[in-house]
Amino acid sequence: MAARFSLRRLGAMIRKEFIQMRRDRLTFAMMLGVPVMQLILFGYAINADPKHLPAAIHAQDHSAFTRSFVKGMENSDYFRFVAEAHSEAQAEELIRSGKVQFVLHIPSGFSRDIERGLRPQILLDADATDPAATGNAAASIQFLAAGVLARDLTGPLAAQGAPGPVDVVIHRRYNAEGRTxxxxxxxxxxxxxxxxxxxxxxxxxxxxxxxxxxxxxxxxxxxxxxxxxxxxxxxxxxxxxxxxxxxxxxxxxxxxxxxxxxxxxxxxxxxxxxxxxxxxxxxxxxxxxxxxxxxxxxxxxxxxxxxxxxxxxxxxxxxxxxxxxxxxxxxxxxxxxxxxxxxxxxxxxxxxxxxxxxxxxxxxxxxxxxxxxxxxx
Known part of the structure; x- marks a missing residue:
């Protein structure tokens, strides 16, 4: 057994290990592939604040106020309307099957109640099985309700005050408490x-x-x-x-x-x-x-x-x-x-x-x- 430490022998062992790595091509590829894959996935694919979530609308009032509210939701970048439900059953099927994340319900007489200053309620059904996917989007609509219709309200309607002209009710489906x-x-x-x-x-x-x-x-x-x-x-x-x-x-x-x-x-x-x-x-x-x-x-x-x-x-x-x-x-x-x-x-x-x-x-x-x-x- 050698009595003293030898840099030459150490260099030979290091060279031997690199040769062994080169022969085991799969292990060498994994050493390079896993960090690259993690960098790409975490850098480009992972997003904790999802945007452009698919939504559907079930409107019983097709007025200018309805169109402005829907457009305001789309401009927020959180919502992307991909379907229109013509009945409550169709709206239920869309959110239950996972085809959409949200369903916006506009009641009949929506524009009439706004013009009378009655603050009509609109319902937003949210698929809350994944609270992280819907949390920010659901929160954003509360701010939208206060200002998205401001351009369409003129005269005495424009002075309705802070709560806004509509009252948005959010129904978090399947996970009402948002439990992760x-x-x-x-x-x-x-x-x-x-x-x-x-x-x-x-x-x-x-x-x-x-x-x-x-x-x-x-x-x-x-x-x-x-x-x-x-x-x-x-x-x-x-x-x-x-x-x-x-x-x-x-x-x-x-x-x-x-x-x-x-x-x-x-x-x-x-x-x-x-x-x-x-x-x-x-x-x-x-x-x-x-x-x-x-x-x-x-x-x-x-x-x-x-x-x-x-x-x-x-x-x-x-x-x-x-x-x-x-x-x-x-x-x-x-x-x-x-x-x-x-x-x-x-x-x-x-x-x-x-x-x-x-x-x-x-x-x-x-x-x-x-x-x-x-x-x-």
Whole structure:
């Protein structure tokens, strides 16, 4: 053993480590890719003050006052009117399905009551399942009510005073108190399942390769689909156990309301867990060891949690980030879970998001089956 410290030997060890990094291209790519991805997502995609939120109008008075009020809301940059509801039922369907974040109700006789100085009430329905997405927009309309109609009020009407010519009533739907736990806790089901299911499956397959048991598996008369299903089905059961634990805590500790059908949630859960397990199986066919499998899991999990609407308002992100988020199964599962638990949504409301999860499952399953080999290279 060398008696003295040697800079030459130290330099040789440093050079050896850089050579080892160069050989492990996946790890080297992750070292560069993760910081770049975080910089782009946090710098460009994340926005805690979402603007241009989709809204609908249900107007029973089509007067100049109505048009001015709607235009003033759009000029605030918080609201973007994308639909017109012709009935209360249609307005309810729009906000319940998540197609719009707000519904503005203008009552009949709106302009007549303004001209008489009666301060008519207008109702703003807000989807408050995500309080962070609607809080600033809902607060802004209170200031709009005082001044947006000032240009249209002349003569004695212009001297009505501080309260303004109209009274805006905000109805925060599905989360009247604005409790963040009603938004976070249901979303935790998807986040926990995404992280655990992918990493469990990826490690299970790569562990067999490292320990040499994959050779025994490959010599058996087992089809690739049978291997994949055999690896996935046990973890689906574990996924149901994890969900039961989270739902119990949600009900007992956080008083999250269970408005919809838990049976429907359990039905959707099967396909969501299967989609994440298929991702883990695919990573196991790409990774050479368990470290690489963990790295791939992190690389998938990071954008999933940032772009799905779990931590930050989904509609606050730029359009390109929303397109990326739509490709992730967690985005659609969060909408389904919150819709079922908080809104009481049924199958018609969740069908589009369920179809997106099924499409993801099909594509990833085909990729993983194609990557799987019956013989070792």
């Amino acid at each position: 736990e009603l938004n976070i806790v249901p979303g935790l089901i998807g986040v926990i399942l995404t992280m655990t299911m992918i990493i469990f499956t990826a490690l299970a397959m790569t562990r067999e390769t490292e320990r040499g048991t994959m050779e025994n598996l490959l010599t058996m008369p087992v089809r690739p689909l049978e291997v994949m299903m055999g690896k996935i089905l046990p973890y689906i059961i574990i996924g149901y156990v994890q969900t039961a634990v989270v739902l119990t805590a949600a009900w007992w500790l956080f008083e999250v309301p269970f408005t919809g059908s838990l049976g429907l949630l359990a039905f959707v859960l099967f396909f969501f867990v299967a989609a994440n397990l298929a991702v883990g199986f695919t990573f196991s066919t790409l990774a050479r060891n368990q470290l690489q499998a963990v790295q791939m899991t992190i690389f998938f999990f990071l954008p999933s949690i940032l772009l799905s609407g779990f931590m930050f308002p989904f509609r606050g992100m730029p359009e390109w980030a929303q397109w990326l988020g739509e490709a992730l199964p967690l985005t659609h599962f969060l909408r389904i879970t919150r819709g079922i638990l908080l809104k009481g949504n049924g199958f018609p409301e969740i069908a589009p998001d369920l179809a997106a999860i099924l499409a993801f499952l099909l594509v990833v399953s085909l990729i993983s089956l194609n990557r799987y080999r019956q013989t070792l290279d």
